[in-house]
Amino acid sequence: MDIVEAIRLRKSIRGFKRDPVPKEVLREVFDIATRAPSAMNTQPWEITVVAGEVLDKIRERNVEMLRSGATLYPGLESKPYEGVYRQRQVDLAIQIFQLMGIAREDKEKRAEWMQRGLRFFDAPAGIILSADKSLTQSSTLIDIGSLLQTICLAALDYGLGTCIHDQGLMFPDIVREIAGIPQSKRLIMCIAIGYPDWDFPANKLETKRDPVENLTTWCGFD
Numbered sequence: 001m002d003i004v005e006a007i008r009l010r011k012s013i014r015g016f017k018r019d020p021v022p023k024e025v026l027r028e029v030f031d032i033a034t035r036a037p038s039a040m041n042t043q044p045w046e047i048t049v050v051a052g053e054v055l056d057k058i059r060e061r062n063v064e065m066l067r068s069g070a071t072l073y074p075g076l077e078s079k080p081y082e083g084v085y086r087q088r089q090v091d092l093a094i095q096i097f098q099l100m101g102i103a104r105e106d107k108e109k110r111a112e113w114m115q116r117g118l119r120f121f122d123a124p125a126g127i128i129l130s131a132d133k134s135l136t137q138s139s140t141l142i143d144i145g146s147l148l149q150t151i152c153l154a155a156l157d158y159g160l161g162t163c164i165h166d167q168g169l170m171f172p173d174i175v176r177e178i179a180g181i182p183q184s185k186r187l188i189m190c191i192a193i194g195y196p197d198w199d200f201p202a203n204k205l206e207t208k209r210d211p212v213e214n215l216t217t218w219c220g221f222d
């Protein structure tokens with residue numbers, strides 16, 4: 001697949017077919033994607049892949065925790081978005097809820113949508129990216145971000161869809177316990193991965209981007 005085509009084609013997939021993703025395919029995706037750049041070639045990423053009963057257990061326990069009213073993202077400072085960033089967040093939610101036929105006042109369906117994220121969007125596999133806690137350099141997050149996008153692009157060549165998300169990590173201790181990730185590792189982000197179900201309404205979403213003119217300053221050009 002042409003690189004520009006892949007970049008343009010990639011979108012977040014939030015509904016998947018049940019077909020499992022072969023381990024060998026995922027291995028190939030990681031083999032390609034770990035060509036991503038990292039500061040000083042430190043390659044600070046660690047990948048944990050969950051599927052089958054392990055992923056089902058994470059889904060079940062995540063939803064149980066949510067229903068119990070447990071604190072989301074414990075220990076993480078999270079500042080709400082403001083201004084244009086908040087507006088974009090709201091626009092995204094409106095678009096998704098419209099496609100999914102979820103009314104603004106329908107608390108039950110909104111809660112169900114939230115649970116879907118905690119269930120890794122019912123994908124057949126989940127990828128959890130972590131890094132050693134000794135890596136406090138800010139470049140570590142940049143490096144892992146670069147791996148995230150490269151995994152999503154490489155996956156396209158295998159007919160796979162992805163959704164980068166942090167909802168699966170709202171209760172990190174659940175994921176740690178079930179996937180066996182020690183406290184010495186920082187859980188950074190996860191990806192739901194599988195074969196897209198193109199009939200799933202939210203997969204029809206085409207998000208917009210601000211035009212380049214609005215965000216680019218050209219210096220030293222005519």
Ligand SMILES: Cc1cc2nc3c(=O)[nH]c(=O)nc-3n(C[C@H](O)[C@H](O)[C@H](O)COP(=O)(O)O)c2cc1C
Pocket residue numbers: 010011012013014092117163164165166167168189207
């Ligand atoms: C760091 C990061 C975290 C994200 N977390 C979530 C999430 O928790 N739930 C979700 O549905 N999508 C999540 N997304 C997907 C974004 O909503 C999506 O990338 C954005 O709306 C642009 O849409 P596109 O990926 O279809 O181009 C996340 C994406 C990134 C990069």
